[in-house]
Amino acid sequence: MASNINFTFEEMWEKIIACDRKYDGLFFTAVKTTRIYCRPSCRSRKPKKINVEFYFDMNKVEKAGYRPCKRCQPEVEHSPNIVLVRNIVAFLVNHYKQNLMLKDIADQAGLSPYYLERLFKQETSETPRTYLEKIRIDKAVYLLKSTDLTNLEICYEVGFQSPSNFYKVFRSLKNCSPSNYRKELQNELDGL
Incomplete structure (x- = not known):
């Protein structure tokens, strides 16, 4: 799919x-x-x-x-809305670099913004915006680990429109700044 x-x-x-x-x-x-x-x-x-x-x-x-697997039954659909939510998640994963508004995501899914947000939150316990922010931060962490890009370059590379928002979201999800995260990674590598 x-x-x-x-x-x-x-x-x-x-x-x-x-x-x-x-x-x-x-x-x-x-x-x-x-x-x-x-x-x-x-x-x-x-x-x-x-x-x-x-x-x-x-x-x-x-x-x-x-x-x-007999335990999780991956071949069986467990929720009637899960396919729709999967398509939205796939869209977010593939377009995380873009400046996406709720209306853009809703238009892609063929839903009203209100219904999209309610359905998405019902299935994932998150809004599309917080989900998109988590995708971006996961990508930022990957770039912090694997590249020498600056924090500002990473900020724009993963789709944030402002550095202040990037730092705020990063700190809320990782409990530290991107610079401190990279320093901790380097300290771990130095300790090996």
Whole structure:
């Protein structure tokens, strides 16, 4: 369904460790040793990272010889609105760099802004705006870890329109500034 979503292996790994149900249906976790595939939100014991493969399409994971998990039942839709919410999440993931307003997202989904926000919050416990901010901060963390871009460059690269908003959202989600986050990462690497 959403095979053009841009997730790194590490981002998907973090989502399954957090049992994040917002990503159910966007990708599937396949465990090489058990030949079972699951939703990202599956509460079963987590596999070793080296034994995991990710698939964006249920048909492909089944063609690769994996069978569905009996606990999380990834082949079954659990909510009538989940497909709509998945499409909205896919849109947010693929367009996070853009200056998206609620109306833009609602137009994409073919819904009124009010109904979109209510439906999205019902399924994810978050508004589309807070969800988009989390995507942007996840991308910022990835860039802080993997590049030498400045905080200002990262701010604009991940779609924030102002540095002050970037710092505010980063601090609220990570309990530190981007600079301190990078320093802590460097200290951890130096300590190894």
